[in-house]
Amino acid sequence: MDHKEIVEKALLALREKISIKPIGFNLLPEKFTLSALQKLYEAILGKELNRGNFYRKIKNLGILKKLDEQKRGGAHKAPDLYSFDEENYNKALENGLTSW
Numbered sequence: 001m002d003h004k005e006i007v008e009k010a011l012l013a014l015r016e017k018i019s020i021k022p023i024g025f026n027l028l029p030e031k032f033t034l035s036a037l038q039k040l041y042e043a044i045l046g047k048e049l050n051r052g053n054f055y056r057k058i059k060n061l062g063i064l065k066k067l068d069e070q071k072r073g074g075a076h077k078a079p080d081l082y083s084f085d086e087e088n089y090n091k092a093l094e095n096g097l098t099s100w
Contacts (some may be wrong), residue, residue, distance in 0.1 A: 004027055014044045022092045025084050030065045033079040034058065061097060071092050 014023060023030075038054050058064065065085045070078035078099055 011044065018044055020096045022061065022084075022089055022097065025086075025089055031067060031069075031081045031083055033081060034079060035079060037082070061088075062090055 017023065018041065019030050023044065024037055027040055028036060037058065038049060038051065042049055056074065063085055064082045065082045067083060069081050069098055072078055
C-alpha cells in the first residue's frame with residue numbers, strides 16, 4: 001500500500017466517524033481557536049461549513065473549555081483560545097455525539 005492509499009483510507013475513516021464521534025484531540029495543539037477546529041473539520045469533510053452553525057454546534061457538545069487567554073499576533077481582535085475538556089471528550093468518544 002502506498003502513502004496516498006494510506007492517507008485516503010485514514011481520511012475516509014475520519015469522515016465516517018466525524019458525525020458520531022468528536023475529532024481533533026490528537027490533531028490539534030493543546031490550545032487552539034475555534035477557527036482552527038473548523039478548518040480541521042472542513043479539511044476532513046472536504047467542504048466549507050457555516051461559521052455560526054459550526055461554532056454553536058461544537059460549543060453545545062460540551063467538549064471544549066474556553067481558556068482565559070487569546071491568540072496573539074493578529075491584526076484583528078485576538079480570538080479566544082480553547083482546549084478540549086478531556087473528560088467530556090472521552091465520554092463523547094464512548095457514547096457518541098448526541099447534539100450534533
